[in-house]
Amino acid sequence: MAMRKRGASFRLVVDPVRCDGYGHCHELAPELVTLDEWGYPIITANAFPGNDRELMRSAQLAVRGCPRMALVIEKISAQ
């Protein structure tokens, strides 16, 4: 929690093996995921700040809504 205040950032990561191009992630988090022409996700936001509640919420919805469980929210460790 303390990390978040200091501005830890997060990103969505797709497991390309599990992903089967259902496209739910794009519908649920259009601001983070776009689709290529075959319907597979392209993560557009490389990182978003953990205190951005709306983006975090979108990301969580996308993770929860993925029928293939191919998405995770990854914390980017400070570099």
Added chain:
Amino acid sequence: MIGFTTPYLWYSSRATGAVSLCLLTLVMVLGPLVSTRVGGRRIGRFAINELHRSLSMVAMLFVAIHVTATVIDTYVPIGILSAFVPFTSPYRRLPVAIGTVAIDLMIAVWLTSYFKEKLRPDLWRAIHWLSYGSFVAALAHGYLTGTDAHTRWYLILTVGCGAASMAAIVWRITARPERAGGRTALSPLDAPAPGRRKS
């Protein structure tokens, strides 16, 4: 709970049993629609998934009421044990056991979906297939032991629900999912670029 019986409990049990069947059918039809990627234009694909999930919760609630009413009512000697352990009911042992199996499978599917993120996806998937068995058992339970089983409306319901779920299974097997369907209409990229109108 000694000797507590009122016709209303039995009525509740029958009514919620029938409603459960309808709701479970809806859930069973929506599942294959998710996996065959229906939606994306008028309704989001995610929405079908959400509907599948939330309706399954409502269905489970009705099943819970169905079981509770039956267990509380001492008109038939079905105890709380028989709700979860098959073949323990002195009353109509086999058909009640089939209902019990349906419930047990349902609970397995529910719990594995609840803890989906913590499970290996293929394990979740394997257990999720059990929902077909659960549905068939529930349908058979209603037909074999339902007080209303031989009334015309319940027969129509049984046949209708059976047919709908069969159709969903056939659809699931034969439908060619829109695999590389590409962008859905909900996609901002799919919208015609501003200023580029069809002439």
